[in-house]
Amino acid sequence: MKYVGQSIERVDAIRKVTGQAQYVGDFHMPRMLYAQVKRSPYPHAKIISIDVSKAEKLPGVRAVITGECYTKRCGLYLEDKNFLANKTVKYQGEAVAAVAAETAEIAQEACDLIEVVYEELPAVTNAIDGMKPDAPLIHPDLHTYKVAPIFFPKPHTNISHHYKLRKGDVDKAFQECDYVAEHTYYIPHVQHVPLEPHVAIAQYEYDGKLTVWASTQSPYAVRQALSVAFEIPLNKLRVISPYVGGGFGSKAGTTIEGIIIPLAMRCKGRPVKLQYSREDEFQNSYVRQGLHCKIKTGVKKDGRIHAVKNEFVWDGGAYTEYGVNIVKAGGFASAGPYNIDNVWTDSYCVYTNHPVGGPYRGFGMCEIHFAIEQNIDIVAKEIGMDPVEMRRINGLRVGDKTCMGETMVVSGYHECLEEVIKDIGYGEKSESTNPRKVRGKGIAAGWKSPSMPTNAGSAAIIRMNEDGTFFLMTSGQEIGQGSDTALTQIAAETLDVDPKLITIRTGDTDHTPYEWQTVASRTTYCAGNAVKLACEDLKKKILELAQIKLGAYKRDLEFKDGYVVHKIYTDRKVPLSEFALGLAFDDGSGVGGPAIGVGTFTLENNINYDKETGIGEHPVAFWTIGVNGAEVEVDLDTGEVKVLRMVSCFDAGKVINPETFCAQSEGAMVQAMGTALFEELILKNGHILNKNFVDYKIPTADDMPELDVKYIEHAEPTGPYGARGVGEPLMVPGAPAIANAIYDAIGVRFNRMPITAEEVLKALKEKANK
Template sequence: MNKQPLSHIGQGYDRKEAQEKVTGQAIYVHDMEVPGMLYAKALLSPKAHAKIVSIDTSKAKALKGVKAVVTGEDAPYTVGLYMVDKKVMAREKVRYQGEIVAAVVAESEAIAEEAVTLIDVAYEDLPIVHNLDEALEAKVLVHEELHTYEHMKGVFFPQKGSNIASWNKTKKGDIKKGFEAADYIFEDEFNVPAVAHVPMETHVTIAQADPYSNKVKIWSSAQSPFAVRQLLAKSLGIAKSDVNVVVPYIGGGFGGKAGVHLEPLASVLSKAVKGRPVKLKMTREEEFNILPTRAGMRARFKTGINKDGKIVAMEVYHDWDSGAYADYGVNVGKTAVYSGAGPYEIPNIELHSRTIYTNKVFSTAYRGFGHLETHWAAERHMDIMAQKLGIDPYELRMKNLLRPGSTTISGELVYPTTGDPIACLDAVKKELGWTGRKTEEEKQREFKTGKVRGKGFAMLQKAPAMPSYTSTSAIMQMDEDGHIKIMIGAVDMGQGANTIMAQVAAEELKIPIENVEVVWNVETDKHPYDWNTVASKYTFMGGNAVRKAAKKMIEQMKEVAGQVLRCHPDELTHGDGYIYHVHQTHRKLSYIDLSMGYSYENGNGIGGPLIAHGTYMASGLSNPDPETGQGRPGLVWTFGAHGIDLEVDVETGDITILKIVSAFDIGKVINKKLVDGQVLGGIVQGIGSALIEGYKFDEDARLLNPYFGDNRIPSAKDIPLEMVPIYIEEPETAQVDGPYGARGIGEHPMISVPSAIGNALYEALGINFTKLPLTPENVALAINESTK
């Protein structure tokens, strides 16, 4: 028998697919060629808001090698998960620069690219909604028929005759009385720009639509194959069972590949060429222009607070610039009603979260799902209040942090099992060496040297944003040699889900992890259901499903072994690949002997192939009340804190992050190597949002930086000199029933990284920054302004 550790949980195993990926054996949709495949390219609108007067495709159709040219009139379909508001192709008018107006299918990409340039489109300009203020004025409507759109009723609230796709609210206590009782009232405004997801692999889809039936097969770099199946079937008006979605290896997603994107258009294009497979892939420039971003956002905080630093009332407006469409964006906005004020006890609060249409590229899910944006505002606001009150920002947070007996802004009671934000803050304070604010004299002395240092910290929290019916499942089978194969519906896009599930199965079955394989390609016709690979929920939910499957397989083996060993199954236990008697351990049967059923010497057989399944549903959730936002929308909370030590060059505005400390109440670390990867990668991604990234638009709402040259992401030189992750593990008290006490950690590391940097910048410079990104130019200009 192979030797194995006492427990697989906590071991730092390499990712299961690591060798395939580093040797180039892994196959992505970008690599795939399907027999008879054709290639597609799209024509993009140069206008942000305009009527489509005419489209002349005759020249493109006449080009040799062109098989079909399709416009919006050939694709009268609308898509959406939460708000059904997006056309597969623009019809009648365009709503953002980059929207697809026409598409060509040809024998090669080169021919398709040439053909696209031959399509002539006549536009009639319409007034542009540039920003949130213009949108709220509603002099121009991005969607005149908003009130007719299908949406998830009782959860999202479109406002007729406006540009507000959904207006979600939280009301707790009485803010009027709270403000009257406050000693001080402070108000601040904060902004973040739209940001691109930038997965290494751009969006790509191959579709094959059977010309003689409704059946469609899709190969896609998608995060959520079952969501693609659902939304594609709905948009095309066909049965879910007619859609088969295959997801092989996927080169990153970060939320940008959740929901449905290119799949409906590729299906229409395949239908147009009589069912030949059509491949549609995005260049990096197209990725920036066509596909959704993280929403821009403006937050306004008004807080009533007492002299001792206790918050008594708060009014918040989070306004999300969702761009031209709000399908997924409304759900991002909804998260603010239970998480948009940070992990604090606020007895009286009124919070408004409005998802708003403008004529810019549309928004969707992005790692952190709105929390980086809301926490940028909430945690900067906390620091600014501490400055004005003359209170240490650590002490101000300690006075107001959630603790057992507190209630969240959505009315959820905090138990000892919910998590511990105080422990996270204390761990960060200790490692960061925070002793209080520097004096003005110390700041001035540093300033004269040309380099100033500052420390700061920020809290974070997040629970999965998902419907109450969210569920997942797993199927487990044992081969003749005792090896285990597991099929799940989730997609491993780099987070290590397949490795974690293998660890869970190996732990329950008490076998070497080498004997467990999670089948990689997810195919909706074959694999068990999973709602969506989003929300940092899969270790929690999928881990429980795999545990249940493993326990059922053990029960199956014990049932058969009990008959063979002539004892009750309750008298049996398992380990090292055997089912054996608890007391008479020599009485045993190997898993291999039971894998296909047990055969007696006389030829009789009992049992059969070992196949088990497990399911898990997010029980106990409820939608927030439409008027008050009260309810239980969060399945399991993960709290955390970041601390930053940075240096600023006062001449150039360049920021060097010397050290970042990040603590998370994770419950239990399943695989430290993978958790470290998530945390360190998330931190760097958060630094990108803080210092570098952000969309820029001109007066015609055209995207000015659709290239890495002007819209770059962090590189090696942007990585902090020191990163210290801290994991607080209390599995015996971890909330609900996560596997071995584990909580989600996938999205959390990038939340509040910008806030902590902003707070450290104040400590270094005495300047409060309220807008991202904190580029050298923006920092240098602020320094120059402050010294006038």
């Protein structure tokens, strides 16, 4: 292929190295007002009264709102969320009021003048406690909430979804096993930490038009949620999303937008801007849900895993409108990429008085694989088998059934595994020159499917200009992953034109066509399919006209380098630009009209799972599988873990752009390393103790290991040019690979993230005392 599979330069590169790429925070508008938010100091409390009178009288204040004005709930899958607290606050930092003023400082001063009287309520600060029958109820009206039909809240409890997977007969199977063991794991809350904090601007015009400029992954999902919450028709609500400074899931769904819309509606046509601080970002965007995980594994003498019983208890936080789907996704993938006949999983989404859990790169997979992939190593060791041998025996092959009963049509598991074994030098001991430092190597696999509504849609439009250049329009959002470049390459390949002739436009619900959301590692796959179909539509229309122009059947014509060319008589050709406005005849008449192609994509036969068993023949679009290896060095005196090397191999189906693929793989490994070694949102009695970069450390250049990226390509049958999604899966095996390497180095198992120097040192001392 000419353009697909090539490392063409990113289409956004020049703008980004010159500072000309515009993010929402860069927008300055005439007469713009600035918003600030009054937040709850308590994790759980009844709002007795809110007095905004002093705030309203402060000079420069233009609008003050409280949750009482907007009581309608909304949500992506479960309508449990208010943008401003209504009657009770459910987490520390929850918005109770907001102010728009001439400056951000005045708005902040006004927030300080708002007097809120609270009656503190007992808080749920642990998901396991939250499941108990006597736990305080965070959403007493849960049974009345509107919910998508694939989620099952338990009325009068804190459980907002219970996903059940029942494959085979686990009880009988455990009896047939030669070895059965149960292990528990805990994965704490972490935060996405996009470098650009959330920011949005809203403006309301008197004809009822509301425009929102938002740093979001999901302009259409934002539009839908806001339309429901504020009863604005979709043709009057425009969401514009320019460049986004990193998302990783935190900018999916809606967060900040619901606060500024009601402010803008009261500000007489003036735009209102709200910019989150870093502290807000840690506390008030989304966080990755915490997970309590229990895995019971039964194996046969030959190393075959015969039965698995999982219990996942997710700490969903105060609102789980989005989180319920992570809990479902975790259940779907709960056996890992392994061929296991008997699987029982209970995956519970539990309300707590913690920050709101939401989508984070991996969508539950990083969390469950920290457990699943350590568990494989543990069980292998317990039966005296090498962990990679156990992976070889149990890894999913083509034709095997997943834990949900779906047949694997593609699986690169074993090839990825062997590639990583070779690359990391698994089994070969390497030694530090310092006798107080020990080294180890570990391997982990991972899988992920796009977790989205089974009928989530994408659309694309391609327009040809008079000179043979093109505009490609989709609403797949460039958030750093390189989608603008990949989609441009798919269009260039399909039309056989130089990618430089194509300009991509995204992120404007009034002008770029529908895209469900830029999440689920779906953009290259779903939007990519729509782009390919749009270009094929354009080709078809042009070939109709070219038949007349070239006097040849369309079956004998093809697109080549910006021309329609006769396949046999290749000197018979016409530049594409001649069809841009249709075909003109010598007598002055014309046919065809301006050249435009439309493509829409919904994956067919993607069917919801069975409510009782969790089983589905085709519940997801595809599975992306890959393997990571890690080599670590542990300092026996300080407990510090240094990751020396990480290697990655995934089955990408088809890599559209090798350079951006490798770049994403590297970023994913380092992000996984951060969660494995240092990152944790420290929550105490519902309060976050580390809402800044001093106390919440993410990896810096100093921490960077040597990184090596490989890939294999078994085409995805339904993907554009065989591509499947990779952005999130790439992060999934990193943390358990590191944990397995640490075990290899020091013989200590950590069933909790992060594996900090303090934890390692403590464990080394305990081991020495035994």
